Amino acid sequence: MRLPESQVAVLEAASATDERTIEQLSTETGLKPETVTGAAFELEDDGLVSVSASETVSYAVADEGETYADAGLPEVRLYRAAVDAGADDAPVSMGEVIGAADLDGPAVDIALANYARKGYGEVASGQITADPDADPDADAEAVALAALVAGEEASDDDAIDELVRRGLVERREGAVRSVTLTDAGVTALMEGVEVAETVDRLTPEMLASGEWQDVEFTAYNVEADAPERRGGKVHILRQTAERVKDTLVGMGFREMDGPHADSEFWINDCLFMPQDHPARTHWDQFALDVPPMRDIPADLLERVRSAHLEGVGPDGDGYHSPWTEEVAREVDLRGHTTSLSMRYLSGHEIGDLEPPERFFSVEKVYRNDTLDPTHLLEFFQIEGWVMAEDLSVRDLMGTFEEFYEQFGITDLQFKPHYNPYTEPSFELFGHHPETGELIEIGNSGMFREEVLRPLGVECDVMAWGLALERLLMLMYGFDDIRDVHGTLCDLDLLRETEVLH
Numbered sequence: 001m002r003l004p005e006s007q008v009a010v011l012e013a014a015s016a017t018d019e020r021t022i023e024q025l026s027t028e029t030g031l032k033p034e035t036v037t038g039a040a041f042e043l044e045d046d047g048l049v050s051v052s053a054s055e056t057v058s059y060a061v062a063d064e065g066e067t068y069a070d071a072g073l074p075e076v077r078l079y080r081a082a083v084d085a086g087a088d089d090a091p092v093s094m095g096e097v098i099g100a101a102d103l104d105g106p107a108v109d110i111a112l113a114n115y116a117r118k119g120y121g122e123v124a125s126g127q128i129t130a131d132p133d134a135d136p137d138a139d140a141e142a143v144a145l146a147a148l149v150a151g152e153e154a155s156d157d158d159a160i161d162e163l164v165r166r167g168l169v170e171r172r173e174g175a176v177r178s179v180t181l182t183d184a185g186v187t188a189l190m191e192g193v194e195v196a197e198t199v200d201r202l203t204p205e206m207l208a209s210g211e212w213q214d215v216e217f218t219a220y221n222v223e224a225d226a227p228e229r230r231g232g233k234v235h236i237l238r239q240t241a242e243r244v245k246d247t248l249v250g251m252g253f254r255e256m257d258g259p260h261a262d263s264e265f266w267i268n269d270c271l272f273m274p275q276d277h278p279a280r281t282h283w284d285q286f287a288l289d290v291p292p293m294r295d296i297p298a299d300l301l302e303r304v305r306s307a308h309l310e311g312v313g314p315d316g317d318g319y320h321s322p323w324t325e326e327v328a329r330e331v332d333l334r335g336h337t338t339s340l341s342m343r344y345l346s347g348h349e350i351g352d353l354e355p356p357e358r359f360f361s362v363e364k365v366y367r368n369d370t371l372d373p374t375h376l377l378e379f380f381q382i383e384g385w386v387m388a389e390d391l392s393v394r395d396l397m398g399t400f401e402e403f404y405e406q407f408g409i410t411d412l413q414f415k416p417h418y419n420p421y422t423e424p425s426f427e428l429f430g431h432h433p434e435t436g437e438l439i440e441i442g443n444s445g446m447f448r449e450e451v452l453r454p455l456g457v458e459c460d461v462m463a464w465g466l467a468l469e470r471l472l473m474l475m476y477g478f479d480d481i482r483d484v485h486g487t488l489c490d491l492d493l494l495r496e497t498e499v500l501h
Helices: 005-013 022-029 033-045 063-071 074-084 094-100 106-115 140-149 157-165 183-191 204-209 236-250 298-310 325-329 338-345 393-405 449-455 468-476 491-496
Strands: 002-004 049-061 169-181 194-196 261-263 331-333 357-366 378-388 413-417 422-431 438-447 460-467
Touching (some): 002 005, 002 033, 005 022, 033 049, 063 140, 074 094, 140 157, 157 169, 169 183, 236 357, 236 378, 236 468, 298 325, 338 357, 393 422, 393 438, 393 460, 413 438, 438 468, 460 468
Parallel strands (some): 002 194
Antiparallel strands (some): 049 169, 261 331, 357 378, 413 422
């Protein structure tokens, strides 16, 4: 019998009485594990060996687990310090015990969370007690952790599960394949097996010389394991952003561009947001410790100042609150891309505009929000506006219906809303395809006279800011935007999600 060299090597290294793992065969033959696996499957197809698989579980100690194995679990250290302080006779100050245990930062919370759970004592009203009958040397989790660090087997499954839950140990699951000679394989070896000269690829030289007619090509087993190779790909969020851009360009819009760090003037003052508005504090914005912005047109600065203090038009009243040029020139990370709209509408960016005009941007913005399934500290905003005569809310709503229909979203709902810079204003909502809940996806309205007149705009302007990430949630059914964006994103989900067109 003639077989490829790798198959002959595996066949000769395999045993009819003992299972040999792929790793063992790889070591004995000097072949790569993936080569051994491929040869084994090919031999199995010929009935010469049998290949079996078994599930394996192993445990790896995390860095924090290594630290605790050396210094002791926080709750054990807390108990020993409590006993030394006499807490096994009477309650003592918790602060005193924590200091004696040399605990700080997160270790304090970890110790307190596990102290009572393990029956070491009680913590209440700033006092701590210690159970004199507790035995920290027999702590099951500490014993299991020490065994794993020493490379030994830990037999207490409950303790191991708790260590995994605490992030001190990582559970790793895998499969081990083993090879055994069949009767046919033994017979083949007894009769003699020769190495066949085979080639694994067709080359230009073989074609030119005609050698391809005389060689034996290696058979390919398409079911054999192979090393996984993951190529780079465009992030699904970026793909959606590009699709949004293509859609808006197709609707007749041009794209805006501008700085991520900008002055309060362009970000907020031009939008007729009073300088004492809560959204302009450090609780909502990221202020930068840089010199104030100087490149602001003096005449525009004066018109915006006047709008804030005196209002616009004969009936304008303005805000009865302070306004200073120093605040207007301070630099922040933009909380919305409407700062770009202000730059373009004022003519500062590309010169004066004549209606009708349509502009958009799909860019990052930065807000000091609390992280949750629908909020991030930085995200993408779909900014847009239309400048034309005699625009109405009906035009604005129709624009949204046309835009979102391109993404399969046809059940929009609109809710009246208040903005300092638009009147009338409304929020947009869409139904989440998995939960059925209404998700806010944007904010919009008609720019107020106090915004437009200082910019020198005499016609109507309808504008909006939409959330790209929430559009993604409605398109794909994601229920937590952190799965696709940021440090907690699910890489397998990103790799496997089919892109919608």
